[in-house]
Amino acid sequence: MLSSSLSxxxxxxxxxxxxxxEVLDATLQHVYPDSTTALGRMIEASPVVRQSLLDALAxxxxxxxDDSGVQYQVFPLRRAARVRQATALVAVRRTDRGVESVDDAKAWPELARAIVEADFAAADALTDERQNSRRLLATLRFLRHLVETDTEAELGHAIVQAAAVWFDVDARIFQRDLAGDFVLxxxxPGVHAEEAAKRLSSHWFAGSAEAVRLGPIPEWGQAAGGSEVVxxxxxxxxxPDWVLALIGTFPADAESLFAVLGRIVGSQLETIRARRRDRTRERFQALxxxxxxxxxxxxxxxxxxxxxxxGAAYASLVLNHRGQERRLVSVGTSGDVPAGPGGVPSGWRFAPTQFVCTLPLGxxxxxxxDLRPAPRETFAQDAELVTRVxxxxxxxxxxxxxxxLCDVTREPVRPVVSEFLRRIEEELERAKRFDLRLxxxxIDIPRPVSGAQxxxxxMQDALRHELRxxxxxGTMNGDRVAALLTHTDGSGSHKVVGRVRRRLGEAASRLNLAGVKVGQAAFSPECRTAEALVLQAARDAQPVSQ
Incomplete structure (x- = not known):
C-alpha cells in the first residue's frame, strides 16, 4: 500500500x-491505482506482456x-539500495490529457515542487504517530527499569520523575506507617510540602486497588490546594501500603497509564519485600x-x-519456664523498661514505639x-517485616x-549480656583497627556453700593483683570473672594464666571452694568476635590446683 501523500x-x-x-506487486497485481487501467488489460489479454514483465521483475x-500505440516505461522497484531482488514494478507513460498545457521546461520544476510538498505533508502526517511510538518505547524502557529496581527508594524516585517528565504534574508517594496512617x-526534588500535606487522610482514599480522582484539597496549602488530585x-x-498522589492538570490517558504502572510498581514492591524477607531469613539461619x-x-x-x-535502641528476650523467668538478653537502654513480661503470654503487638512478640516453646x-526505638523515635514500616521473619x-x-537455657543449676533470672561484653567488643575493634594484640x-566460679563469702x-580481688x-x-553473668590483657598475645597470656592459677588456687583453698576453672583465648583470625573469644576461653578452661 502506498501512503496517502504519495497517492x-x-x-x-x-x-x-x-x-x-502504476505500481504492480510481485504477482503483477495493481497496488496503485485501484481502478482498471490499460496496462492491466494488456496483462490479462497478452501472455507475452505478462511474461515480459515477470522477466523484468526477475x-x-x-x-x-508498446501495444496499439500505448507505450509504457517499466522500472523494477527495490526496498533498499543493497537489495538486488526487485519486489515490485512501476509503469509510467505520458498522455496528451491534462487540465493545463504545460511544456517540459515548466513541467519538471513543478514536479520537483510537488515532490517536496508531498514530503513535507508526509512528515506532518507521521509526526503524531512518531510521537506515540517514541512514548511507547520510552514507556517500555521505563517498565524495564522498574522491574530491575530492587529498592523502594529507587522505585519512588523513578515514578515521581516519570509523572513530572511525561505530564508536567507534581507527584508524591505516601507509605502506610505502623499506626495505619499514610505519611509522605x-x-x-525541590518540592516543599507543608506539614498538612505530609499526611494522607484515610477518608480520601477508599483502600481499594482502583485510582481515585479528588478535587482540590485545601488542607494541602496553596501549592497543591488549587489543583486536582488523583x-x-x-x-x-x-x-495497599503505598499510594501515588498526582497533583495538577493532566489528560485522561495519564490517569489510565499510571493505574497500570501502579499495579506494576505494586508487584515490584512485593518482590522487593519477598527478597528482603528471604535474605533476612537466610542471614539468621546461618547464625x-x-x-x-x-x-x-x-x-x-x-x-x-x-x-x-x-533500629531498636532497646531489646530484651525473657524466657518463662512454667512461671520462672530468666532474662536471657538485655541490649541497650529504654526510658520505660518493664520489670518483666508477666507470667501469661500476651501475643504479638506491633506499635510505632514498641514491638512485643510472644513465642510459644512448649x-x-x-x-x-521486647523491642523499642530511641526516645521520641518510632519504628519504620520495614522493622515489622524483619521482626516477624x-x-x-x-x-x-x-x-x-x-x-x-533453663538449667536448674542457674539462677531463675540472670542477664546474659553485661557491659563487660561490650567492652570486649570495643577493645577488639581497636585491636583490628591498629593491629594490636589482645x-x-x-574464670568460672562455682556456687559457694551456704554462708560462704x-x-x-x-576472686576478682585476687586476680587484680596479677594484672597491669x-x-x-570485669564480671560476666555473675559467676564469671574476666580480664582483658591489652598488648598481649597468646604466649604472653599463658604466662599470666600460670600466675593467676597459683593465686586463685590459694584463694580457693582459703574459701574451701572447689571447681574453679581458668581459661584463656587470644585475638586471632579464628577469634575475631567477643562471642568467639568467650567461647574459646570457656573451652580452654582447666581447674586450678588447690
Whole structure:
C-alpha cells in the first residue's frame, strides 16, 4: 500500500502533467491505482506482456511496452539500495490529457515542487504517530527499569520523575506507617510540602486497588490546594501500603497509564519485600547453624543483630519456664523498661514505639521479645517485616535450646549480656583497627556453700593483683570473672594464666571452694568476635590446683 501523500502526488502528476504512474506487486497485481487501467488489460489479454514483465521483475532490468500505440516505461522497484531482488514494478507513460498545457521546461520544476510538498505533508502526517511510538518505547524502557529496581527508594524516585517528565504534574508517594496512617515518603526534588500535606487522610482514599480522582484539597496549602488530585494505589490487590498522589492538570490517558504502572510498581514492591524477607531469613539461619557451645551467647547475637536491623535502641528476650523467668538478653537502654513480661503470654503487638512478640516453646514454656526505638523515635514500616521473619527463626532455635537455657543449676533470672561484653567488643575493634594484640582470661566460679563469702568478689580481688594498670577487669553473668590483657598475645597470656592459677588456687583453698576453672583465648583470625573469644576461653578452661 502506498501512503496517502504519495497517492496524492501521483494523482497530481497525472492531472497536471499527463504522467500516469502504476505500481504492480510481485504477482503483477495493481497496488496503485485501484481502478482498471490499460496496462492491466494488456496483462490479462497478452501472455507475452505478462511474461515480459515477470522477466523484468526477475532480472531487475527496465522494460518498454508498446501495444496499439500505448507505450509504457517499466522500472523494477527495490526496498533498499543493497537489495538486488526487485519486489515490485512501476509503469509510467505520458498522455496528451491534462487540465493545463504545460511544456517540459515548466513541467519538471513543478514536479520537483510537488515532490517536496508531498514530503513535507508526509512528515506532518507521521509526526503524531512518531510521537506515540517514541512514548511507547520510552514507556517500555521505563517498565524495564522498574522491574530491575530492587529498592523502594529507587522505585519512588523513578515514578515521581516519570509523572513530572511525561505530564508536567507534581507527584508524591505516601507509605502506610505502623499506626495505619499514610505519611509522605518521597516527592520531586525541590518540592516543599507543608506539614498538612505530609499526611494522607484515610477518608480520601477508599483502600481499594482502583485510582481515585479528588478535587482540590485545601488542607494541602496553596501549592497543591488549587489543583486536582488523583490517588493511585501502588498495589496489585486492595489495601495497599503505598499510594501515588498526582497533583495538577493532566489528560485522561495519564490517569489510565499510571493505574497500570501502579499495579506494576505494586508487584515490584512485593518482590522487593519477598527478597528482603528471604535474605533476612537466610542471614539468621546461618547464625543459628554456626551455633556455639554457649547458647546464651548465640541468643545475644541474634537479638543484637535484630536490634541493628530494626533500629531498636532497646531489646530484651525473657524466657518463662512454667512461671520462672530468666532474662536471657538485655541490649541497650529504654526510658520505660518493664520489670518483666508477666507470667501469661500476651501475643504479638506491633506499635510505632514498641514491638512485643510472644513465642510459644512448649507446654507452659514461652519466650517474650521486647523491642523499642530511641526516645521520641518510632519504628519504620520495614522493622515489622524483619521482626516477624527473625522471630520465627529465633522461635525454632529456642525450642531446641530451651532445656540448656533453663538449667536448674542457674539462677531463675540472670542477664546474659553485661557491659563487660561490650567492652570486649570495643577493645577488639581497636585491636583490628591498629593491629594490636589482645587476650582474654576467663574464670568460672562455682556456687559457694551456704554462708560462704562472696566468692566472685574475692576472686576478682585476687586476680587484680596479677594484672597491669592497662588491663581491664570485669564480671560476666555473675559467676564469671574476666580480664582483658591489652598488648598481649597468646604466649604472653599463658604466662599470666600460670600466675593467676597459683593465686586463685590459694584463694580457693582459703574459701574451701572447689571447681574453679581458668581459661584463656587470644585475638586471632579464628577469634575475631567477643562471642568467639568467650567461647574459646570457656573451652580452654582447666581447674586450678588447690
Amino acid at each position: 496524492q502526488l501521483l494523482e497530481r502528476a497525472r492531472t497536471r502533467f499527463g504522467l500516469e504512474v 532480472d531487475g532490468r527496465p522494460e518498454q511496452l 515518603y518521597t516527592t520531586l 490517588l493511585v494505589p501502588l498495589s496489585v490487590s486492595g489495601n 543459628v547453624e554456626q551455633g556455639g557451645a554457649v547458647p546464651e551467647l548465640l541468643a545475644v547475637r541474634l537479638v543484637r543483630e535484630m536490634a541493628d536491623l530494626t 507446654e507452659g514454656i514461652f519466650a517474650t521479645l 527473625v522471630t520465627r527463626v529465633l522461635q525454632g532455635w529456642l525450642v531446641g535450646a530451651e532445656p540448656s 587476650s582474654l582470661v576467663l 562472696d566468692a566472685t568478689s574475692l 594498670g592497662s588491663d581491664v577487669l
